[in-house]
Amino acid sequence: MPLSSPPAPPAVAGRLALGRRGRTVGLGFLVLTDVVYATSAFDGRRAAAAGLTPSMSSPMSDLGLLIALVGIGLVAAVQWRQRWPVALALVGVAGVALQLGPTFALINLMWVVVTRPWKDALWVGGIVAGATGVAVWRDLVASPAATSFWRTLVAQDGQPVGWYAPVVVTLALIALFGGTGLWLRTRSQLRTAEVVVASERQAVTSLTDQVSRQTERERLAREIHDGLGHNLSILSVHAGALEAMAEAAGDDLVDRPEGADAVERRTAAQLKESAQVVRETAAKSVSELHSLLNILRNPGDADVAAPTKTLRDVRALIDDSVTAGMPLIATVYVEDGEAMDPPLAQAAYRIVQELLTNARKHAATVPVRLTMTGGRGEGQLVIGTANHLPPPKWPPPAEGAARPGTGLAGIRERVEHYGGDMQWGADAEAVFRVSVRLPWRLVERSAKEGN
Known part of the structure; x- marks a missing residue:
């Protein structure tokens, strides 16, 4: 899976974008230097093969011009190295077959290591390593020696080049660009891991707060249930008893031999009615208290929290x-x-x-x-x-x-x-x-x- 860059603040993102543009310009200049050298070396070798003396003032051949145009296209394509690194690496390998250097292929191999799975990095790295070895060997055995870049670095004037020289140079180039890609990949993974850790830490903090609030809700619900619920239950029981006593008192007034006046009967009826209101209100309060306690204990439940x-x-x-x-x-x-x-x-x-x-x-x-x-x-x-x-x-x-x-x-x-x-x-x-x-x-x- 491709690695994704972690989000960054606007100011940081602007600096990162400026840095990417700077790297693109630098890598493009590196490819351009390789193209200029490869084109001039190609024309110099053709002139030496024809018995002519290579000169900077000599006109560019048609084939050399074609190689230069292809190389300029590769310079422009450096900006897409992050989007299509595998395809551009293969294009760079094809450029080696056209007498260009391996720089473009090596740069895209670096971004294959950064952005693509390891299996892609392995098979692309093998192809680019083979093309790089061919390009280095071709440069080391080129004649005249003045047109060879690597011979001037690894061999003295007039001394033959050992068979191991192309292998050493190729391994060094692969290690340089591949190692740079590995470093960039590791840095990107660490940056992504930091963002993930920060996000997880924030989530843990939020969950901890929710658990703390839920614990407090449970404690409050328990205290309310044990205190107010108990008192309401006692009130309901005593109101029921009072209602029964008022009803019994009313029956006694009716059955009393000497009878009862209207004031006494009305007082008994009002007492019974008041006791009934108190009992019904207490029962309704208990029911509503249970509903409120459910809301307090389960605030996120749509069925419980519904009005x-x-x-x-x-x-x-x-x-x-x-x-x-x-x-x-x-x-x-x-x-x-x-x-x-x-x-x-x-x-x-x-x-x-x-x-x-x-x-x-x-x-x-x-x-x-x-x-x-x-x-x-x-x-x-x-x-x-x-x-x-x-x-x-x-x-x-x-x-x-x-x-x-x-x-x-x-x-x-x-x-x-x-x-x-x-x-x-x-x-x-x-x-x-x-x-x-x-x-x-x-x-x-x-x-x-x-x-």
Whole structure:
């Protein structure tokens, strides 16, 4: 498989590109030097064979011109050494057959080692080594000796060249270019390995954070289940017992010989109804607590984390509040509520729930006015509550001032999370008002199609 270069920042990538262009120019100049020498040596040998004295001013032969043109093409092809190194190495071998030197073939062999599998490097290296040996041997035995490049390096003037000279020179050239390719390949692999290690380290860090958060969620879920769940269960049991006692007391009043007045019977009925509301509310709270604990333990599960409350459930929430004895006047007019984004609809439900809970906590006996209006055409959903403050809570704090509890703070965080806004405060008539505006978002098309 070809080796891929690791990603680099823009500044580093620019420097690398400049370095590649510099290497291309340098290698191209090396091939051009080989072409110039091979062309001049070819014409010099032909002139010596014809009995002429080689001279730099002698005109270039037609065959020499053809060799020069082929060599110039090889110089231009150096820039594609990374894209087609195998094919260009074979072209360089063919150039050796045309009396050119082996430089172009050796350069492409270097990039075969860098970018191609080892099996390609082996068979291409064998062919290039054979062509290089032929080119070196041809140069060493060339006549006259002045046209031989390698003879001037490995033999003294007039001394014969040993049979081992072509082998030594060929092995040295293969070792030089092949070793350079091996070094470049190793450096590229190390750079890629560094990127992979950094990526894996980041993934491990992310997984560690996820495991830590999941452990914390499990701990919180366990504490909530053991504490709040236990208390709700006790509340449900005692509410059931209270309901049974109220029913038994009502039966005793009916069976009493002297009878019972209307006030006593009404009191017993109200006690039974209140106990039933407490028991049903506690059971509903336990069920909702289990759902919330599942979300806390499995936040990524689509089935668990799916919204469970919609705008349609606001009616039941209002009925429960009225049944529990809360003096509530509600006006709800929402157009096409089913088209609202489910998470946003559940957030609206939770906001209404918290507003009613907050009013019940701080002004239990005061009538509360609840309004919810909006729709797709308006592009928003507006939720508001208003109630008179009891005398002990007057004068009221200014808007945004510190208040006991976290109800309004939690509502504001939820509203800001969905891109809405919230205002709250009391006016001169001691009416505490809360106004929440949420943007209207439609159900995602993909979600509709999936349903």
